[in-house]
Every structure is written in C-alpha cells, then in structure tokens.
Amino acid sequence: MDTITVIYLIYIFIGFYFLFLFILIYIQNKKYLYYYPKPKRDYSLSIVIPCYNEGATIEKTVKSVLDSGYKNLKKVIVVDDCSKDNSYKIIKELEKKYPKVLAVQTPKNTGCAAGSKNYGAKFVDTELIGFSDGDSFIEKGSIDKLVGFFNDEKMGSVTCSVLVANRDKFIERVQSVEYKVIKFSRKLLEFIDSIYVTPGPLGVFRKSAFDKIGGFDEKNLTEDIEITWHLQAEGYKVRMALLSRAYTVAPSTIKDWVKQRNRWNIGGLQTSIKYGRDWFRKGMLGKFILPFFVFSWVIGLFGLTVLAYRILKVLIFRLFSTTYSIQTQTSLIRFEDISLMPNILIFFGLVMFFLSMWFTLLSLFHMKDENRKGENFFVLSFYMVFYVMIYPIILISSFYKFLKGHRKW
Amino acid sequence: MVRLLQSRKRVFWEALILTIVVFLFGLLIGIFYESTKSSDMNEYYVNSELSLMDIFALNSLLSINSQNCDVLTSSNLEFADKIYQEAVILEKYESVGKVTEHMEVVHKRYDVLRTFLWINTIKTSEKCEKDYSTVVYLYEYFSKDLTQKAKQNVWSKILSDLKQEQGRNILLIPIASDTNLSSLNALTAKFNITSYPVVIINEKHVISDLSSVQELERYLK
Numbered sequence: 001m002d003t004i005t006v007i008y009l010i011y012i013f014i015g016f017y018f019l020f021l022f023i024l025i026y027i028q029n030k031k032y033l034y035y036y037p038k039p040k041r042d043y044s045l046s047i048v049i050p051c052y053n054e055g056a057t058i059e060k061t062v063k064s065v066l067d068s069g070y071k072n073l074k075k076v077i078v079v080d081d082c083s084k085d086n087s088y089k090i091i092k093e094l095e096k097k098y099p100k101v102l103a104v105q106t107p108k109n110t111g112c113a114a115g116s117k118n119y120g121a122k123f124v125d126t127e128l129i130g131f132s133d134g135d136s137f138i139e140k141g142s143i144d145k146l147v148g149f150f151n152d153e154k155m156g157s158v159t160c161s162v163l164v165a166n167r168d169k170f171i172e173r174v175q176s177v178e179y180k181v182i183k184f185s186r187k188l189l190e191f192i193d194s195i196y197v198t199p200g201p202l203g204v205f206r207k208s209a210f211d212k213i214g215g216f217d218e219k220n221l222t223e224d225i226e227i228t229w230h231l232q233a234e235g236y237k238v239r240m241a242l243l244s245r246a247y248t249v250a251p252s253t254i255k256d257w258v259k260q261r262n263r264w265n266i267g268g269l270q271t272s273i274k275y276g277r278d279w280f281r282k283g284m285l286g287k288f289i290l291p292f293f294v295f296s297w298v299i300g301l302f303g304l305t306v307l308a309y310r311i312l313k314v315l316i317f318r319l320f321s322t323t324y325s326i327q328t329q330t331s332l333i334r335f336e337d338i339s340l341m342p343n344i345l346i347f348f349g350l351v352m353f354f355l356s357m358w359f360t361l362l363s364l365f366h367m368k369d370e371n372r373k374g375e376n377f378f379v380l381s382f383y384m385v386f387y388v389m390i391y392p393i394i395l396i397s398s399f400y401k402f403l404k405g406h407r408k409w
Numbered sequence: 410m411v412r413l414l415q416s417r418k419r420v421f422w423e424a425l426i427l428t429i430v431v432f433l434f435g436l437l438i439g440i441f442y443e444s445t446k447s448s449d450m451n452e453y454y455v456n457s458e459l460s461l462m463d464i465f466a467l468n469s470l471l472s473i474n475s476q477n478c479d480v481l482t483s484s485n486l487e488f489a490d491k492i493y494q495e496a497v498i499l500e501k502y503e504s505v506g507k508v509t510e511h512m513e514v515v516h517k518r519y520d521v522l523r524t525f526l527w528i529n530t531i532k533t534s535e536k537c538e539k540d541y542s543t544v545v546y547l548y549e550y551f552s553k554d555l556t557q558k559a560k561q562n563v564w565s566k567i568l569s570d571l572k573q574e575q576g577r578n579i580l581l582i583p584i585a586s587d588t589n590l591s592s593l594n595a596l597t598a599k600f601n602i603t604s605y606p607v608v609i610i611n612e613k614h615v616i617s618d619l620s621s622v623q624e625l626e627r628y629l630k
Contacts, residue, residue, distance in 0.1 A: 013432055021424035028420065140446070192417045311553065320559030328621050330566045344439025351435070 017019035037148035044126035050116030054134030070143035114216035114223035136201035145244040160244035173374035201246035213330025222267025265398030448512035478537035550585035
C-alpha cells in the first residue's frame with residue numbers, strides 16, 4: 001500500500017467517524033430536536049444591539065426585537081459605535097418613538113462589535129441580557145423559545161437558529177444552505193454539551209454569568225465564540241432552541257465573504273490559543289470542542305497540502321508528457337488512456353459523498369416550515385461539491401494573516 | 410434531558426465502533442474486488458503460459474524438422490500480440506490494486522513470460538530465417554521520477570503507433586526492467602544499458618533517445 005493510499009484511508013476513517021457521530025446523535029435525539037422548556041416565570045430581559053454604519057438595516061432590526069412578542073422585554077439598548085453614516089440619527093429617532101429603546105453612543109469607536117456590546121451591557125440591569133447584530137432580524141416568538149432554558153441555574157447562554165435573510169445572489173444562496181447545515185450541526189452538538197458559539201444575530205445570556213466572566217473579549221475577532229468557551233470553562237451550560245430563528249445579512253460579494261471567513265478563522269485561532277491550557281480539562285470544552293476545532297484545522301490543511309501535491313504531480317506529469325508528445329509528434333491523449341476502472345478508494349469516496357449529501361439534505365429538509373427560497377439543485381450541488389472544498393484554501397490565507405498579526409475586523 | 414446527558418459519552422464509542430465496522434467491511438469488499446480482478450488476470454496468464462509452453466514444444470521440434478519454422482514464427486507473433494493486449498488490460502486493472510499487491514505479482518509474472526518470449530525469439534532466429542523485427546521495450550515500472558514516467562508514457566504511445574502501422578512485421582515485447590528478474594538482467598547485460606526507457610531492435614540497435622515512429626522504422630527489417 002503506498003503512502004497516499006494510507007493517508008487517504010486515514011482521512012476516510014476520520015471522515016466516517018465524525019459523520020457517524022453526527023448521524024448517531026441525530027438518531028438518538030431526534031425526538032428532542034425541537035424541544036424548548038416553558039419558562040417557570042417571565043425573566044426580565046434587555047437586548048443590546050451594536051451598530052456601526054448600519055443605517056440601512058438598524059430600524060428593521062430594532063423593530064424586529066420590539067415585535068418579537070416577549071412580554072418582559074425591559075429595554076432595547078442600541079449602541080452606536082461612532083458610525084460614519086446616519087445610524088445614530090436613526091436610533092435617536094427610534095428612541096423618541098419607542099419608550100423601550102435607549103440610544104447610546106460609545107465615547108470613541110471601539111473597532112469591534114465586542115466593544116459596543118460591552119458598552120451597552122453597562123446599561124442593563126435585568127436578569128437576562130440578549131445581543132443581536134445591527135443587520136439581523138428576529139422572528140416573532142423567538143425570544144420566548146429561548147428563555148425557558150434559564151430555568152436551569154447553570155444555564156449560561158442560549159442561542160438560536162441563524163438563517164440568511166438575503167437570498168438573491170448565488171453566493172447568498174450557497175451561504176443560506178451552509179447556514180442551515182451549521183445550524184443543524186450546532187443543535188446536534190448541544191446533545192453532547194459541545195455548542196461552540198453563540199452567534200451574533202441572537203444570543204441570550206444570564207446577566208450574572210455575563211458579568212462574572214467580564215463580558216466579551218474585545219481583543220478577540222470572534223467574541224461570540226470566545227464568550228461561549230469562556231462560559232463553558234466556568235462550568236456554565238450553553239443550549240440552543242432550534243425553533244427560535246434570527247435572520248442575518250450574509251456577504252454578497254466574494255471579497256466580503258473571504259473577509260468574513262478570515263475573521264472567523266483568525267478569531268477561532270485566537271480562542272483556541274487562549275484556551276489551549278484546557279486540553280482534556282473543563283468538561284466538553286477540553287475533551288471535545290477544543291480538540292475538534294484544532295483537529296479540523298490540522299486535517300483540513302494537511303488534506304489540502306496532500307491534494308495540492310497530487311494535483312501538482314499530475315500537472316507536471318502532463319506538462320512533460322505534452323512536451324514529449326509535441327517533440328515526437330504523437331497524440332496527446334487517446335481513448336485507451338481513459339480508465340474508468342473503480343477501486344476501493346473511489347468506493348469509499350462515493351459512500352462518504354452520499355452520506356454527506358444525505359446529512360446535508362437532512363439539515364435542509366428536517367424543518368418543514370422553513371423558508372427554502374433559492375435552494376435549488378444547482379446551489380445544493382455547488383455547495384456539496386465545490387464550496388466545502390474552497391474552505392481549506394481560506395484557512396491558509398487566515399493562518400497567514402494570523403501569523404502576520406492581522407487582528408482587525 | 411437527563412437521558413440525553415447519560416448517552417452523551419456513549420455516543421463517541423458507538424460512533425467509533427460503527428466506523429470500525431463499516432471501514433473493515435469496506436476494506437474486505439475492496440480486497441474481495443481486487444482479488445476478483447486479480448483472478449481474471451491470472452486466468453489470462455494461465456492461458457498465456459499454456460501458449461508459451463506450446464511455443465517451447467514447437468521450438469524443440471525444430472531440431473527434428475526445420476519445416477516448423479513458419480509455424481513457430483507465426484506462433485511467436487500471435488503470442489506476442491496476445492500478451493501485448495493483455496498488458497493493456499493489466500495496466501487498466503492495476504489502478505484497482507490499492508490495498509493488496511496482487512496486481513504487482515501478476516505484472517511480474519507477465520514480465521517473466523515476456524522475457525521467456527524474447528529468449529525464444531532469439532533462439533528461433535538462430536534456427537529459422539526471420540522476416541520480422543523484434544522490438545523490445547524496457548522501462549521502469551516502479552519509477553517515481555515524473556520526467557521518466559512522462560517519457561515512458563510517450564514512448565508507449567510511439568511503440569503502439571509503430572505496432573499499428575507495422576502489424577505482423579514487428580514483434581513488440583514491453584518488459585519492466587526493475588522487477589529484479591535474473592534472466593532479464595543476464596539478457597540485457599550485454600547491451601550496456603545505463604538508463605531507461607530503452608528500445609532494443611533485433612538485439613542490435615539500442616535506442617535510448619526516441620524522437621518519432623519514423624526513426625524506429627529505419628532500424629526495422
């Protein structure tokens with residue numbers, strides 16, 4: 001057996017393991033996927049919305065929070081981070097119009113969402129504190145489905161399903177599929193106590209827990225990942241209500257998409273390094289989340305290196321063959337050269353592909369009432385065949401930026 | 410929820426066991442599939458071996474009756490064509506061999522067979538008048554050098570073109586030179602070959618720099 005075959009088989013084994021892990025978690029817990037506890041009482045809640053140049057969307061965001069229907073919503077604090085557009089003017093008008101809205105502005109631009117969120121948190125005196133992004137919209141009834149989890153005293157934060165609001169462009173549609181797969185996987189991870197992020201569009205925290213850990217880490221580019229790990233490290237639980245939904249505006253251009261993914265990866269790296277001391281400690285954080293994060297990077301990058309090596313080898317071989325063929329005036333390719341003989345690696349690869357496809361389709365179609373705009377065959381095929389392959393390339397660029405000290409939003 | 414948390418750790422082991430079972434099952438299917446293909450090739454090989462034995466018997470008859478020369482020449486050519494076609498099939502089947510080394514063994518056995526054929530054509534030419542050319546193509550089967558692999562790929566095509574053009578005028582024998590066959594090593598020693606691939610025509614011309622079909626045709630009978 002040659003080295004490449006051995007590497008390929010190891011990858012297949014690892015791939016099968018994680019796929020089966022998710023499938024088994026799904027099979028064992030599918031009855032509980034949509035479960036959310038009824039709150040024992042109406043917990044008081046305030047929502048903080050950071051805002052930087054969100055003039056186009058902030059009004060809709062604030063209205064979606066106010067219309068969410070949660071009875072004990074005390075305040076909606078909109079924090080303008082010294083925007084360059086008319087955001088502050090808009091939120092000031094909203095403050096006049098709606099008594100629950102409080103418009104505040106940071107003394108100077110903090111340069112990150114974490115800064116605005118922490119600033120806004122200073123104005124909160126309720127039992128629960130929620131956060132939503134300035135370009136996200138909460139579905140009616142979503143907050144009610146989150147708060148019941150706080151009946152458990154050890155509950156630190158509860159997150160929701162994050163879906164893509166804009167689905168006109170192809171890149172937005174592909175991300176819509178991706179977000180649904182992420183959402184479904186995150187819910188499954190809840191059953192092994194391994195939710196690794198409380199995403200920005202909507203997350204509710206126990207205020208005492210939030211204060212205890214000192215709020216968001218302003219140096220981290222993914223403060224929503226960091227705070228989730230921090231809570232778990234302090235022994236708090238994190239849960240997700242699948243039926244609670246928030247819609248967010250996904251990047252519409254490749255440039256913005258790459259920028260966003262670089263930020264996610266760099267933030268993830270920062271968080272992994274920060275909690276590096278907790279390997280195999282602090283419950284599932286050290287036993288699964290941290291190793292899973294680091295391991296997925298390592299196998300992603302190593303896999304990409306091997307793939308690049310293989311492609312390079314084929315290209316060099318083709319280059320030499322073509323050169324010789326031209327020199328000797330022989331045909332470049334013949335019908336006999338095309339071999340369609342299957343082998344065990346192709347067999348494993350196909351099984352893996354079809355299982356992954358089944359999992360993706362399951363992620364997309366297990367909720368019958370969800371908006372499926374733009375999820376056509378072409379978008380799904382592109383996501384399953386190409387999109388997942390592109391991601392390790394972004395990872396390389398993220399590592400490079402991280403090593404160069406890039407820490408900007 | 411209590412039940413969920415109890416099953417939390419168990420699921421990691423369950424996934425591992427399921428993965429091992431599926432993986433081993435897949436490997437067994439793969440080994441079975443490779444063995445099936447290898448059996449197909451073995452069947453071809455056994456038939457080819459029988460043909461070669463028949464040629465050897467014919468060769469022995471030469472000492473008694475020289476009228477067998479035509480039959481022997483024809484048998485040599487037919488046999489060479491047969492194992493050349495089988496080499497093409499074997500090359501395709503070789504891409505199947507990922508887990509086991511069955512195909513490598515089959516390839517080596519064929520190389521022995523081809524070496525036998527080469528020796529036999531040399532012997533035949535000593536006793537019978539030869540109206541065809543023997544073209545032996547020696548290449549490196551295990552080479553990792555991409556330049557060499559590309560070169561061998563093109564040479565194979567040139568030789569295949571030559572065979573198509575010349576038909577029964579040439580007896581084409583491709584043999585892997587790096588399978589450590591004593592008989593082949595002894596046979597090629599006199600040609601002072603320093604690098605591969607190489608083409609030996611009628612045991613006289615050693616060509617290590619091939620540029621076209623026409624160039625080869627100059628050395629043919």
